[in-house]
Amino acid sequence: MLENNRGKNTADLPKLAAPSSQGVIVRNAIKSYGVGSRRSTVLDGLDMNVKKGTIYGLLGASGCGKTTLLSCIVGRRSFDSGQVMVLGGPPGTPDSGIPGPRVGYMPQELALYGEFTIKETLQYFGRIYKLEADFVDSQLDFLSKLLDLPPDHRYVKTLSGGQQRRVSFAVALFHEPELLILDEPTVGVDPLLRRSIWDHLVQQSVDHGRTVIITTHYIEEARQADAIGMMRSGRLLAEESPENLLKNYGLPTLEEVFLKLCMGDGSYKVKDAVVNAPISKEKSYTTSQNRLGGHENMAFNYSISQGTVYTINQSSSKSSENIIQDNEVISRRSRTFKMTMPSMHRSAALIHKNFMQTFRNIGMFLFVFLLPALQATIFCLAIGRDPTLLKMAIVNDELDPSEGRICNYTTDCSYFMFSCRYLRFVNNDTIIQVPYPNLSSAIEATRTGEVWGVVHFGQNFTDEIIIRQSDGSASSNETVIGSRIGVTMDFSNQQISVVLQRRLNEAFEDFTNDILRACDYEPTAGNIPVTFLDPVYGKKDSTYTEFMAPGMILTIVYFIAVALTAGVFISERKEGLLDRSLVAGVQMTEVLLAHLVNQFTILLGQTALVFLCMLAVFNIPCEGNLALAVFITLLQGLCGMSFGFLVSSICDSEISAIHLALGSFYPTLLLSGIIWPIEGMTSTWMRSLSYSLPQTYAIEALRSVFARGWSAELPDVYRGILISTGWIFIMLGLSLIVVRVRKHTG
Known part of the structure; x- marks a missing residue:
């Protein structure tokens, strides 16, 4: 068995030679999440060997780091330290070809588009892999029968959980990759279909030399794997064929072997994982995996000294040290930010x-x-137009209460009832005139929000404005006060206040022009001497x-x-x-x-x-x-x-x-x-x-x-x-x- 060597002096360890045909090699992998006191180590000095053309069962409880390990193998995450070689190179390099079509990946999540039908799902990945239409159709037919998929016109989101898992599995198998990474593919699958899936994986491994790494909660089904890695707390407790695990520990089931390894791992020391194993010092074992007809042999030699187990592979001429050195160089290169042209x-x-x-x-x-x-x-x-239908209180003391405050005025050149003549030019779309009998009641109405303000004309407004016009700068203060139009407003709303001021000023300008025109004077003579001519850009009434x-x-x-x-x-x-x-x-x-x-x-x-x-x-x-x-x-x-x-x-x-x-x-x-x-x-x-x-x-x-x-x-x-x-x-x-x-x- 391969035992974790973390904490040992690597100079004292036997050199690991590379396999003649490389599958997956992981060395001293460390991966943590979080920062400071919340930092948690998920992979803790893990070593792993997967021979090309074999099925490798990765067993372990939830949270032990299986999914993180697989995501690092396929290149979706990186180790904090340590090395990984996949199909001849680190993930993300041309030597490995991973990520890419050489790997088929089934993650733990569903990872399917619910809005797609089964057929559209497989066709999408067929386009990604640039597969021929005939191959896509034949694979769809084959996998539908193998995995007992529902009709291919069914939408993924309408399928049951088990059916969705099977479609996800079909995506991983679809393009017949060299390496299959399967994260719990048989969850929610009935026993007969589970057996069919495993038979297919064995056939792919034996007949086509495909490498399979599979995680599962069903420990006993992993007996069909060529090698098993038993994982706990981010480390491999053992890595061996199912037959040898059962033989070495003298136990009838893999579950009992796993339980025994976990019980002996309480101190987190490598040698404790095999302290109760029925093997003696200086004894060696050789395991040959010939149970699958025509399968390439996979040899491991184990030397045991003082309860510590090391692994030596003698089938290659290239040393592990050279592989790791090459891997470190390539790994450093792969972490640089590279921009590739889109396909x-x-x-x-x-x-x-x-x-x-x-x-x-x-x-x-x-x-x-x-x-x-x-x-x-x-x-x-809703935005930018002037407010309309704004109520303004009108208090006109020029009107005689005994005559019912009737507003009479003429449109000819007559200096009579100027207050009523002015109010005729107040815009009725913007301002609604609400008459009030006295100033106090109008101001109270403003306070209670019934109106937006008060327009007040004095009792002698017309007479005073005529005197002011004739006297000019010699006008007395009483005349100035008596000739003004007093406006008291609610200024809590600036936009409405500005509009009311503008409309009242425009009304007075129109009133003045009307009087001057009626008396045969130049209408614009009463305007202020500031004239805005045609604008350079825009318009005056924008x-x-x-x-x-x-x-x-x-x-x-x-x-x-x-x-x-x-x-x-x-x-x-x-x-x-x-x-x-x-x-x-x-x-x-x-x-x-x-x-x-x-x-x-x-x-x-x-x-x-x-x-x-x-x-x-x-x-x-x-x-x-x-x-x-x-x-x-x-x-x-x-x-x-x-x-x-x-x-x-x-x-x-x-x-x-x-x-x-x-x-x-x-x-x-x-x-x-x-x-x-x-x-x-x-x-x-x-x-x-x-x-x-x-x-x-x-x-x-x-x-x-x-x-x-x-x-x-x-x-x-x-x-x-x-x-x-x-x-x-x-x-x-x-x-x-x-x-x-x-x-x-x-």
């Missing part, structure tokens, strides 16, 4: 898969597709909606893209889907590319609908090149996707991703100049922070195209384009780095 057939398979997932739920797809247009519609209907529209377009597109991509990696990673594709040879660059193509296609339609809604339906003006405006918007959509990918790569759960995405929404909304000009920020450091955000320059660029008609040659426009492009590459690069770091740190 066309794998990228096409991923793109096809993403589109199938998108269109499977047509209701959700339409909701997502139409959501930006719906948000743009709500914005145009609305707040037009100011906000460019920022809202980019915000809608940006954050919809963030929302669609923020959970992309998380759901696939949690369900094992991402790992399974990556073990099949898919590169992260290909995953990103496929999602970018899928989301960008949706983004094109969403952007078209948003512009149609804003420009055609609600008449938001665009003075510049529409194609340039669309291009800037699409860049911001890509920027949002990139940020979503970054969020997805950082977070471990959908909830944390949602929190991070939503947490970025309000700072972006408030600091990017969407709802208020950046020039309104009093703090210099806050302005600098604003300009460091991905959206700020893009909003200025789109606003310049919309309102000014500027082209890409001008700085405000091309800065927005360049900075958006830079942010895209920065966030995509960070996403790839984070994914790579997470892989190596576990």
Whole structure:
């Protein structure tokens, strides 16, 4: 048996020669999770040997490190220290070809796409492996019979747990790989089918020389394996053929052998694992595995000294020391960040898969597709227009209470009842005039929220205003007070207050022009001598909606893209889907590319609908090149996707991703100049922070195209384009780095 040699002086150990045909070799593997006091060691100096063309059963309780070990073997994680050779090289190197089509991997999770049928699932992996259509069909038929799969038109999500496990197993077997890594494939499978599965694995090993590493909770079924590794607390307690384990320990079942090894392992010293074994000092054993006809012999020699067991293999000329040295060099190289060109057939398979997932739920797809247009519609209907139907109290002391306060006035050149003539020009759509008998009751109505303010005319308003006009600067203070229109308002709502002030001032200007026109004077003579001529850009009566529209377009597109991509990696990673594709040879660059193509296609339609809604339906003006405006918007959509990918790569759960995405929404909304000009920020450091955000320059660029008609040659426009492009590459690069770091740190 191979016993764990951790803590021994490796100089005193016999040299391990490499097998003539290498399968899997693991040396002194250490893997931990967590930091500080919470750090937990999962693999603790583990050694493992798997001969090519054999079945290796890995046994152990849940949490002993089996799944972590397998994920390191297939290249999805890395050991903290130690070495691994798989099919002639470390995982991730050309010598190994793993990850890639040389390995078939069935993880502990289901790792299947629930929206796919059984046939579509196998066809997807067939595209990944670039298999011929005839081979795919024949394998589907063969595996359906072997594993007793349901009809291939059934959706995976409609299958029972046991049926889903069988489909997952079929994916691992599908492309007939050299190495099969199976993490508990027979869980939930009935005994007859379990026997059929094992018979097939034995046949693959014997007839085709395929290597199989299988973990199982059913210890006794591992008797059909060529070798068994019994694992506990991150170490192998024993590594031997089932026959020799039973013979050496003199026990009838493997379960009893495993129990005895575990009971003798309490002190965590290697020699204690065999303290009660029925073997004597200086005795040697040789095990030959000839029980499978035509199988290549697998020889182990064991020398036992003072209760410690070492393993020597004499079938190769190359020493273990050279293998490990080569492995260390290659392992260090493999940890560098390398960018490989995406494969066309794998990228096409991923793109096809993403589109199938998108269109499977047509209701959700339409909701997502139409959501930006719906948000743009709500914005145009709800934001930027002047408030209407605002109640204002009118207290007109010029009216005689005995005559019922009837407001009479003329429209000719007559200086009579100016208060009533003025009120005729007060906009009735904006202001609803509510008459009150006295000032105190009107002010009380303002305090109780019945009206927004009070417009008060003195008893001699018309006479006093005529005297003021004739006396000019010589007017007395009493005349000035008597000729004014007193307005007392509720200023708790600034927007409403500003609108009311503007409407009341506009009404007085119209009233003055009307009097002068009726008396044959120049109507504009009474205006203040500040005249706003035709604007260079925009128009005099532009609305707040037009100011906000460019920022809202980019915000809608940006954050919809963030929302669609923020959970992309998380759901696939949690369900094992991402790992399974990556073990099949898919590169992260290909995953990103496929999602970018899928989301960008949706983004094109969403952007078209948003512009149609804003420009055609609600008449938001665009003075510049529409194609340039669309291009800037699409860049911001890509920027949002990139940020979503970054969020997805950082977070471990959908909830944390949602929190991070939503947490970025309000700072972006408030600091990017969407709802208020950046020039309104009093703090210099806050302005600098604003300009460091991905959206700020893009909003200025789109606003310049919309309102000014500027082209890409001008700085405000091309800065927005360049900075958006830079942010895209920065966030995509960070996403790839984070994914790579997470892989190596576990």
